[in-house]
Amino acid sequence: MFDSLKRFIKKWRASRDGGHQLDALLAIADQSAPYPERSEWLIELAHWIRRGRTVQPGALDAGNLGAEPAASRSPAAHKRIRYLLHVLDRNPAWKVNVAGTLRALLRESDGLSLLCDAGMPVHSGFFGALFERIEASLIPPAPNRRDLTAIVTLMFKSERDADWIATLPADLLIRIHALFDYAAHEDQPRESTPFSLDLLAALHNLTCQISSTGLSQTVRSRLGGADDAGDSGTHDASDVRVAMEKQPFYRLTRAMLAVEAAHHAFETGAPQDQLLREVNYLRLLLDDCRAATDNVFAHLYRNGVSVDIVFQVERMRMRIARAENLLNAWMAHDDPHASARLTAELVRANHASQSVAYLMRSNFSLLARKVVEYSADTGEHYIARDRAEYLKMLRMAAGGGLVTVVTVCVKFAITGAHLQAMLEGVLAGINYAASFLLMHFLHFSLATKQPAMTAPTLARELDGVGTPAGVDSFVSSVTALMRTQAAAVLGNVLLVFPVCLGVQLLWHVLFHADIISPQKAHATLVSFSLLGPTPFYAALTGVLLWSSSLLAGWADNWFVLHRVADALAYNRRLRLTLGAAAANRLAHWCRSNVAGVVGNVTLGLMLGLVPAIVSALAFSFEVRHVTLSAGSIGIALGVLGESALKWPELWWAVAGVASMAILNVTVSFALAFYMAVKSRDLRRNAVRSLRGAIWQRVRRHPLELVWPAKTSREAG
Known part of the structure; x- marks a missing residue:
């Protein structure tokens, strides 16, 4: 046969x-x-x-x-x-x-694996799941496995x-x-159809899994009754026991057993009323379990995000949705559309569980969720929404430009020593990191650092774009961000260029020497030319700026997740040495500055070391940062004198710096915003409509890009 x-x-x-x-x-x-x-x-x-x-x-x-x-x-x-x-x-x-x-x-055929496990992630680790899916694509299931999952996969x-x-x-x-x-x-009467019994068994399996995850210490400690960061953590044992009994996860398994008992009684001739009551109570508990998972996510956003915890809670949420679908199909066995909807959902979920592309999207969403929330808190400080904040941003940017003057001079001193490439990269990274830390503690601003930090702030506002008011608020924030970035770049460049020029002229008057040689000055102008690799280098520099924001968000998340501030505040040695009040102040200071310190140090080291490493292993790469490059042109112009104003090399270099301003900001912002959108699972149509709303605002009020309109408070 x-x-x-x-x-x-x-x-x-x-x-x-x-x-x-x-x-x-x-x-x-x-x-x-x-x-x-x-x-x-x-x-x-x-x-x-x-x-x-x-x-x-x-x-x-x-x-x-x-x-x-x-x-x-x-x-x-x-x-x-x-x-x-x-x-x-x-x-x-x-x-x-x-x-x-x-x-x-x-x-x-065994239908439990299809009903319970299709579409459910098994590995929280990315590479474990990736290898499993690649193996499944290379070795498809055999049709003799007596498993509905195998048949559905092949069909x-x-x-x-x-x-x-x-x-x-x-x-x-x-x-x-x-x-x-x-x-x-x-x-073989219809009532004994095994698939109906499989639905009931799958419901039992799913409710047990949901209850087990919900009652685990990982989830239970993050429900509403658990202490948040900063609590004393002291609870009476009886209070914990009562709270446990009130949790829907605790009552879910009993409710499922009651449904099975009522179904058995109905099969033996009992009225259907009892079964309907037990099913409705089970639906209510599943709704409560979904609400509890929302509380867990809210706790994670306040107290630190863990990829493993998010994975467990996301899988529990998917199981709750699957249990509701199975319950609907089981109760509506006379409705043909219910079974069709369930079959379609199982086919879709089974395909997702075997798709490498779906795995990439879901894991990227977990990673984005891990870092976005804490970058958003920092980025809010970098958006000027009114005239007072706009002028404050200009002052902060001017201060950042002033610090960058020293950075540029030290950079030329390091390159003038003609050291080995890797050592030169280390010293340059230390120079950049020290400068960025000084800006951080003086509350100054470096323009191109802002986009990577402010994009997650806008992503937080994406939660409200379902309403016209939410869209208007989001568009206003984007407009304010564009205006703030322009002010920050302008403040940096307009100060760093003339001050670097003046420092070179003063140095020549005092010491009868130049900071760099004329040959080096000419080479600097040529290297910044728009006709060379400057745009490519500027885009790669934007990637480094974005990467530093990721590390800053990760560090802040790690600090809060592991409650390091509490560990410092209650550390016995610190309390004995500094006193309780000083220990609390130290913990608060660390909490406020951990993201800034990590972000600035990693950005400085990357700007110094990554070009040296990439140039040694792959291709030639140099940092092209708009503020640093504008200062370098100021020193080069001071060395070459007025005659350089007639050179095309100077104006091509100026055009190159303009491209750096655009690419540094655009690339870092685009990458950060893409990650933020992925963390919200926003569809392309929604993103496209938001872009249209932003463009309409720019066309109607173009002056808002350069000067903020008066707020009601300022008008009063």
Whole structure:
């Protein structure tokens, strides 16, 4: 039989007539065949249904098709299923074998793995899940595994299959359900259909898993009754016990057992009222469990995000949604659309659980969620929303430019020593890091550091873009950000350039020497030219700026997640040495500055070391930072004198610095905002509509990009 099936499949696939293919396939259906042959037959039938070409209407009786005009507008898969059912109606012997084959496969296959585990992540680690999915793509499941997951995987290769399954019309669903019961033996009544029992068993399995995760210490300690960061952490044991009994996770398993008992009583003749009451109570508990997971996420955002915890809570949330879908399908067994929706959801989830692209998206979302929230708190300080904040940003940027003058002079001293490349990179990184730390503690601003920190702040406002007021608030924030970035770049450059020029002129007057040689000054101008690799280097520098914001967000998250501030505040030695008040002040200072210190130190070291490492291992790379480069041009111009104003090299270098301002800001902001959007799972259509709203605001009020409008407080 198996060899004959293989020979048939070769001939059948070679055939070009869809109707003849189906006739030959239905003719060999055998409900008494071994399990592998029946499952392979069903897989081939599914492949025939999924094919894009529709069957020629002439293959059916014209009167039958004419009675269903809606079929002409349905997807090709719907038309093929309709044709399949017509053929079976005209061939009762084939229909008996097909119906028996379907019932036997459903009865003999394990459906729990499909109902419970399809689409559920197994590995919290990225590489473990990645290798598992690559292995599954290379070694597909065999059709003899007696597992519905294997059959569904082989039947439906594309996620788009879920769409036509979910949209099957009611008349087709009724006929498909009738096919499963056609010519059933008396010892196999409909009430004992194993799939209904599988639904109940899957519900039991899911509720146990949800309850187990919800009662684990990882989740339980982050529910509403647990102490947040800064609490004393002292609770009475009886209070903890009462809180445990009130948790929906604690009552969920008992509620499921009550549903099973009520179902058994209903099967034996009891009224259905008790079953409905127990099912409604189970639905209520599932809603409470979902609300509890929201509380866990809120706790994580306040007290530190852990990828492992987020993974567990996300999987629990998916299990809650799956349990609700299974419960709906189990209770609505007479509604054909309920089973179609469940089947489509299982097909979609099963495809997602095997997709490498879906794994990349979901893990990137976890990573984004880990760092975005804490970068947002820092980034709020870098957005000037009114005129007072705008002028303050200009002063902060001017101070940053003043500090950068020293940074530029020290950089030229380091490069003038002609040290080994890696040592020169280390010294340059220390120079940059020291300068950035000085700016941080003096509350000055470096323009290109801001975009990577402010994009997550805008992402926080994405939560409200579902309303017109939320969209308007988001657009106002974007406009304020653009205006603030322009002010910061302008403040940096307008101070660093003339001061560096003045320092070079003063140095020449006092010491009769130049900070750099004329040859070095000319080479500096040529290296910054817009016609060279400057734009490429500026874009890579923007990546480094974004990377430093990631590390800053990670450090702040780690500090809060592990409650380092509490450890410092209650450290016995610190309290004995400094006193309790001083220890608290130290903990607060560390909490306020950990992100800034880590971000500035890592940015400085990366600007110094990454070019040396990349140049040694891959390709030539130099840092192109707008503020540092503007200061370098100021010193070069002071060395070369007024004659340099006539050189094209100078003006190409100025154009290059302008490109640095654009690319430093744009690349770092785009990367940060992309990660922030991914952390919110915002769809492309929503992002596109937001871009349109921003463009409309710019066209209507272009002056807001350079000068903030008066607020109601300033007008008063």
